[in-house]
Amino acid sequence: xxxxxxxxxxxxxxxxxxxxxxxxxxxxxxxxxxxxxxxxxxxxxxxxxxxxxxxxxxxxxxxxxxxxxxxxxxxxxxxxxxxxxxxxxxxxxxxxxxxxxxxxxxxxxxxxxxxxxxxxxxxxxxxxxxxxxxxxxxxxxxxxxxxxxxxxxxxxxxxxxxxxxxxxxxxxxxxxxxxxxxxxxxxxxxxxxxxxxxxxxxxxxxxxxxxxxxxxxxxxxxxxxxxxxxxxxxxxxxxxxxxxxxxxxxxxxxxxxxxxxxxxxx
Amino acid sequence: xxxxxxxxxxxxxxxxxxxxxxxxxxxxxxxxxxxxxxxxxxxxxxxxxxxxxxxxxxxxxxxxxxxxxxxxxxxxxxxxxxxxxxxxxxxxxxxxxxxxxxxxxxxxxxxxxxxxxxxxxxxxxxxxxxxxxxxxxxxxxxxxxxxxxxxxxxxxxxxxxxxxxxxxxxxxxxxxxxxxxxxxxxxxxxxxxxxxxxxxxxxxxxxxxxxxxxxxxxxxxxxxxxxxxxxxxxxxxxxxxxxxxxxxxxxxxxxxxxxxxxxxxxxxxxxxxxxxxxxxxxxxxxxxxxxxxxxxxxxxx
Numbered sequence: 001x002x003x004x005x006x007x008x009x010x011x012x013x014x015x016x017x018x019x020x021x022x023x024x025x026x027x028x029x030x031x032x033x034x035x036x037x038x039x040x041x042x043x044x045x046x047x048x049x050x051x052x053x054x055x056x057x058x059x060x061x062x063x064x065x066x067x068x069x070x071x072x073x074x075x076x077x078x079x080x081x082x083x084x085x086x087x088x089x090x091x092x093x094x095x096x097x098x099x100x101x102x103x104x105x106x107x108x109x110x111x112x113x114x115x116x117x118x119x120x121x122x123x124x125x126x127x128x129x130x131x132x133x134x135x136x137x138x139x140x141x142x143x144x145x146x147x148x149x150x151x152x153x154x155x156x157x158x159x160x161x162x163x164x165x166x167x168x169x170x171x172x173x174x175x176x177x178x179x180x181x182x183x184x185x186x187x188x189x190x191x192x193x194x195x196x197x198x199x200x201x202x203x204x205x206x207x208x209x210x211x212x213x214x215x216x217x218x219x220x221x222x223x224x225x226x227x228x229x230x231x232x233x234x235x236x237x238x239x240x241x242x243x244x245x246x247x248x249x250x251x252x253x254x255x256x257x258x259x260x261x262x263x264x265x266x
Numbered sequence: 267x268x269x270x271x272x273x274x275x276x277x278x279x280x281x282x283x284x285x286x287x288x289x290x291x292x293x294x295x296x297x298x299x300x301x302x303x304x305x306x307x308x309x310x311x312x313x314x315x316x317x318x319x320x321x322x323x324x325x326x327x328x329x330x331x332x333x334x335x336x337x338x339x340x341x342x343x344x345x346x347x348x349x350x351x352x353x354x355x356x357x358x359x360x361x362x363x364x365x366x367x368x369x370x371x372x373x374x375x376x377x378x379x380x381x382x383x384x385x386x387x388x389x390x391x392x393x394x395x396x397x398x399x400x401x402x403x404x405x406x407x408x409x410x411x412x413x414x415x416x417x418x419x420x421x422x423x424x425x426x427x428x429x430x431x432x433x434x435x436x437x438x439x440x441x442x443x444x445x446x447x448x449x450x451x452x453x454x455x456x457x458x459x460x461x462x463x464x465x466x467x468x469x470x471x472x473x474x475x476x477x478x479x480x481x482x483x484x485x486x487x488x489x490x491x492x493x494x495x496x497x498x499x500x501x502x503x504x505x506x507x508x509x510x511x512x513x514x515x516x517x518x519x520x521x522x523x524x525x526x527x528x529x530x531x532x533x534x535x536x537x538x539x540x541x542x543x544x545x546x547x548x549x550x551x552x553x554x555x556x557x558x559x560x561x562x563x564x565x566x567x
Binding site for chain 2: 003005006063064067068070071072074078079080081085088089092094095096097098099100101102103104105106109120121122123124129153154155158179182183184185186190201202204205208209230233234236237240241244245248249
């Protein structure tokens, strides 16, 4: 309901919205707010940073998930250090250095204000690795054995047999990774010193929620304040939610399968 | 010895596959752990981690003497515990009610709608909430006004703020929980219900004697998993919705660390607070994991 209300506001005229006439249906229908949003280079630039981030981040994370889960899904008889390695990864979920040491690490690597600060620190999704390795383990052993007899090495077995068979699991984890990258905003605040490097959610956080225009150049301030009146705020929220609103209904069944698969075992 | 090299020859591709993940984890998880040293230092940025003087436990003593620290811990635990309780009760009830519905499409549409906010970020949801809850133009206060209620500044009032956090968290997440519990419900053997019907049990009795006990393992599992989160009351949500007037009822450990550490650059002090939180969380997660393993026979790998 609140979501529909905001959608209605975004299509209403500014005067109707500020007079509080809008409930669940637009009053004085207009797309002015959207024209306004799409006419703003700041908004589009932030949108583009987010798109880049999703593309690079998801690719890296998925590749790493696939190749990490495979060795860890082996028995100790096949891979002796398996348990040891698994703990190296799992320990990172249990304990972390905390916000400030993390910030200083990224800073000392010279990654501040680059897209790598948004992509690399979270590039190993250990939860997804665990999910996928459980999935690999439930695949019949005979498949692997027969491919070994046919002369395939570990790499070939992984790409030709495991990956195609685990597509449902990969779709689920991949989509969660995409949504995660699209939605995260805090690392943008933390690692980006210049607003032109902000991903979309961080940009919106500063403009809509904190009304913080400190970073913006003086000549743009007026424009930014205009961007933050009520209809325009609503429109910006909607454009940012739009990619998710579109993919979501189609992918819902994957999500449900994936959650059930990940949460209940045996 | 020859066995060992042969073994290595067979296993080297597996080691190679782990390499990228290991390198990243080493850089971004284990190196920051070295930075924990800062908690015991008077950290001076231009002297760095290895040049700053050690001051022992002074940061921790400072923390204990910090006037608001009791309040911050209380807020964190209060908000988190309320969220855990509401986050169990609401989805379980709705899952049971939905399960009683016979029309498949109603169920599916309802699920799709309530699951949606789970996929939107707290930035967007906060933007929506700020508008809806605004005392001057928000729709909620307008509706309340029809009943003669004076406008309430939900996000600016210390008595309302924690409850707004809990309710909006339920709004975002209950769809997700409902799906998990619905999945558990489909695993209950239907012949149990038939037997109960023959014995004369009504809908309500069936719920209490078959449905709830059947869901118990997954309820225990979800509960134990959430115990590890008691010190995370929800940074994203609170950070986006709070403001100085409600620090008193809204400040949690994570928001405190952010303000102290990043905004006021007290790196050593903030790291000490973070370390304390990490240690307590670590203990809680380990305990709840052991509990989940014992009670619900849950293993993660």
